[in-house]
Amino acid sequence: MTECNDFFGRSIVIPVYNDPTGISKTINSLLGSFQSPPEILVVDNGSTDDTRDVIRNYANEHPNVHLLGEDEIQGSYAARNKGAQHAEGDVLAFIDADETVDDDWLETALQAMNEQNVDYLGCNVELTLPEDTLVGRYNARTGFPVKQYLENEHYAPTCALLVRREVFEDVGTFDSRLISGGDREFGERVYEAGYEQGYAEDATVYHPARTSLNALASKNFRVGRGFCQKQRYYPERFGKPGIPPTPSGDGDDDEDEPDSGLTRAAFALLSIAMLACRGFGYYYEYAFGEKRDDVPAPTR
Template sequence: MNRLAVVIPVYNDPNGIKTTLDALQSDSIMKIVVDNGSSDNTKDVVRRYQVKSDAIALQEELGIQSSYAARNKGVKKSDADIIAFLDADMRASEDYFERAIEEMNDRELDYLGCNVELGLPDDTLVGRYNARTGFPVEQYLEEQHYAPTCALLVRRDVFEEVGPFDARLVSGGDREFGERVHEAGYKQGYAEDATVYHPARTSFESLAKKNFRVGRGFCQKQRYYPERYGNPGIPPKPDGPSGGDDEDEPDSIFTRLAFMFLSFAMLACRGAGYYYEFFFGEERDDIPAPTS
């Protein structure tokens, strides 16, 4: 029987980690929450859950401010055969892990991406725009050989050979890791019937910040992996959704024009992030490159 651990990075998000731990009630699943230096009461929230359950561990990653560094700490602190990743603010369906592990075992997969459904905590235009695209995980796996870390399961053997996530990256570490896994010859797959629920970003500011980080992350990947991503200074052509294109047409001309504006605005945010990193970013020699 496969032993499973769920790694959940968190930073200054007490409500988000509460949502996730409320959804993971089973004591048969080990939850490793890795706090990335929160300055609020996030750790206190986790400790209250620890009083009720021995299946929750709280770790801290204080050396590197990075969700990827936090995930790496969780992997190191677990001895499970399969490691799943969720974000703090997500919920998983009751049979999510059962279906995911069954899919991995039946198809002899080493790396599994699962279905992500975006919900609207607030019905805003930006939220509806973000929710239209969601996470096309199956497309990511087919075209770019990765799944987002919010819906990912990986066998421990994979980390032991290809190394951890690259903690130098502010964004895009899930893709870089997934491509490394693919290049090493491990078998990847997608589980449509295993579903996690992620809240859509409902404000322009939050979606813009995300796209700014995405742009920065791609420039960083070029800096560290030019043989795979090209030379810094030449941004890539858009190869994925910026947060809101979909085959379904919006209901009105106003909404359609608003979505078009948001699409251009998010593309501009990615470009701004890219050139910000190109001109002002520095190579992180203080953080080691991922090695097995």
């Protein structure tokens, strides 16, 4: 395993689609966090607004910021693969547009990676509330228990993930055929290949919670579709298509129960609704989805 004791040899990959404000916030956060800036690869996934122009302006002003385009395959995993393909670092860090980081996020994560002697590292994700809505508070309570993901399912979300380059060279890239769940599929592949995985509690990434019912429902619908796709491509690992997974209850924690009985009741209804959205997504994909022969399987 190659050690990375300083910031040299590290790259940050950020996929983005139609989010000029979010990517500006993320790049500004990164540029203000390092004395010796890392390589920042921003991959525009075929945006139809001015997102690419915004990134280009940053790239023109900052030599460590690079604009890449993934216009052939629509999907965040394809965009991450494009970034990984062009990255020069020995350690690749993945975050999402609209996120911000602590000033010492990357330094802390790299230190944890070396101290734990791991090849794959998940970071702490703290959900923030852009606006105080019931849906936002529900999402903040139920989202991204990264430590549990690693312990129980052997993956970390790609919004806060560090991976050594040699891992990609061995197990292959993210599966860009998947609309959702590619982070779990990749993480399990890494685990099955024998690579050590770790978690950095003190390396924090800040992710805005989804504050509207439509945004949260769309996300859960996409998650349902993604699981059915994983069964379609990996039935030996995820089960036969047509049999949906047992609800996991990710993020539920009795210690975080809201004080108000009315709020608890609303959260319970939201949980049922989001589970239904996942089910609708699953069976929509099962009924209408097809194998994507136009998109390559993961490659080394």
